[in-house]
Amino acid sequence: MTTRRKLLAAAAFAVAGTLALTACSGGGDASGDGGDKTITFMFRGGPDEKAAYEAAIAKYTEDTGTKVKVIVTDADQYATKLQAAVAGNNVPDVFYIEQASLQSYVASGVLLDITDQVENSDVDLSNIWEYGVNSYRFDGEVQGTPDGALYGLPKDVGPFSFGYNKTMLEAAGIPLPDKDTPLTWDEFVAISKQLTVDKNGDGTLDQWGTGLNVQWNLQSMVWSNGGDWTNEDHTKVTVDTPEFAEALQKFADLTNVEKVTPSASDAATLDTYQRWMAGEIGFFPVGPWDVSVYNDLDFDYDLIPWPTVGDGGTATWLGSLGIGVSATSKHPDDAAKLVTYLSADPEAQQTLVDANIQIPNLIDVAQEWAAEEGAEPANRQEFLDIAQDYGRAMPAAFTYGAEWYDELWTNIQPVLDGKQTAADYLAEVQPKMQTLLDESIANAEQAG
Template identity: 85%
Template sequence: MKRNRLIAGAACAAVAATFTLTACSDGGDGGSDGGDKQITFMFRGGPDEKAAYEAAIAKYTEDTGVKVKVIVTDADQYATKLQAAVAGNNVPDVFYIEQATLQSYVSSGILMDITEQVDASGIDLDNIWPYGVDSYRFDGTLQGTPDGKLYGLPKDVGPFSFGYNKTMLEAAGIPLPDKDTPLTWEQFVDISKQLTVDTDGDGAVDQWGTGLNVQWNLQSLVWSNGGDWTNEDRTEVTVDTPEFADALQKFADLTNVDKVTPSASDAATLDTYQRWMAGEIGFFPVGPWDVSVYNDLEFDYDLIPWPTVGDGGTATWLGSLGIGVSATSKLPDDAVKLVTYLSTDADAQQTLVDANIQIPNLIDMAETWAAEEGAEPANRQEFLDIAKDYGRAMPAAFTYGAEWYDELWTNIQPVLDGKQTAADYLAEEQPKMQALLDESNATAEQAAAGQ
């Protein structure tokens, strides 16, 4: 996928712990009665997101008199540039935070505890997706629990849905999937085989059933099959179970046995994201951040639940980005007000939602949004079902860094190429991942003890 939601939190911790921090408020006298107030806001995003935030911030400045200096980067550059700002003692007043870096930023004194300010603001947190709010709570031991202190508010929640090319299925005479009942894995593979054809008669396949990326799509298969990455308290890596191996093998078989995905050479010419955009792929993931682009495609698409692999039901992940405040901001009250405005103000949310870059953070607004007549995609409700009912946190979202999780993908290619079984690979990887998770948990304990 084009949007990277995980960065190595342990690396951030190593950088963050080294420096005494100052914020980069440009507030003149730091917020006394003389001079104009100005705070900085650093975030990542494309042109649509930048334009939406600039519009929302203009309204904030009009209402409060506080100017906001915007620093925007591409998604792939954000983590590096934020770390550079930390290293240079130039931390923005307000900035995006990844779930996987929250603990390191808290222990390093980078993030401000905004619990009291948010409680005093009168905001109805019950009208914001609980997953979004709780993602930025930390009690010193566990992240993501409803009792932890609040170190940010959600910029968004990102329900990772499953999409299909409606035009392609209709042209093939295939009945459209039910929007409420997930396909079984066997049904999904069968339809994908029907869609994988040579459309121009030149002897080469140029349309495929699907084209999934293992790093962003395996989660659904594993969870649906009853497997998981860790045990409940995130101390034991559990990727070497039969359920996990079966899910990974099914994923690899889509290419090597079922042959419903572009080959490695096909993907090298044009990756699966580009092929989906060109109308050459039947089933593909869809996040809210994709909608502004997908709504302009030359084919109709819609959302359905992810296919089920085992008895675990449909499953997928629910991501989030947060917005936090520098612990050393010279204008902390104004910075917190900007965070609460961007995350919870109805007008600000409407600006962001109208840009088709996220679903509303406000639950009542989201329900109205999903029911809009003529909406694209038509089944917006699927996004809400994920946010409300069955979306799960990414495996490394609430651990102290993601290195243990990233290890799984490092040498997985032989499995995807059909040269190694999933079970053999996972048996090799589990001890490596366990060692890294043990290190992560030990670092988290040391950081908590040093607070």
């Protein structure tokens, strides 16, 4: 092990030890056993999510008599505030957990093993998306294994789907894509070219075929072309391959060769998300968290499978956010009951789903939800197909930290600008990623 890796491993071990000591010294805002029980629940989200959770928790308190103090933050502040709560010996009884944080929180003694509480509840785990449940299982070495202990339950699963502006395609006289058969890459590019036009005749493009973000959209292209970030056991980085390079090059070519995306100057004026919202982009990703906003746009949209670069089939990622219990909660059983309620109670789920912030956790409820007459988007089934059939975990979801994965994006801009080939860049970045992955593995071993 290099000196730098030794220092990193030692630092990780020291932090883990500090967190464990802090977590074991007390925690939470829960009242003592002598008074009314109050547990704290910390989560992140916007106004829609906050309102939905407040409604669900009000019903929980009415049914159980357990009061819940809600602490809500913006998404970009959540991780920092949770870490501060851990360091300050004030861990909330119940809180959101990221997949990529689970192993470190287990190692540092922050998360409670709730396997027994869940098994002794009336929760039917077979009726919750398997990917969501397994995301919060950990056997001490491997996360995601079906035999691991439960350190949380899914708040949701997040199938990252692909959408299109139905109104735009109809106005251009373009046949709507098949909802079950993915477009080939050539078909996708051809339609995108037809949609990239100067609508007002001033000599400047004001409508584009697409506008994708490399950090969130490259996964689909790589996987559909037979490439991947690592080997199966996540020990070797595998980005320096022809399949990966071809996918990344095609991504860059959408801007530099095919010219079906807004230019850098266009994006600086108004980013592609805002242009999609304004009806200026034909194809764009759609997650369940977008639906409450997208359903109010001035155009009709729907979902289709992701286009395929190669013969690997349509592919995309499936995220999840979990809800866990503090290992220092004064009311661990009540905290675990809140977790099972928010994750698996049909009435609570209906409250959250009605707010259009997620798909149902319960499979039977999700199937009814997808088949609703007049649903928006109409092809909700695509979300379920991703959750059930072909969605994949993000490359760093089940590794000890994501620094190795983040390294890919650090100096990728010259490729996106057409100043460096994808193959050359990947040959440069793979050794750097491998070093960071090796350090991650060593840190996991040291923390364990």
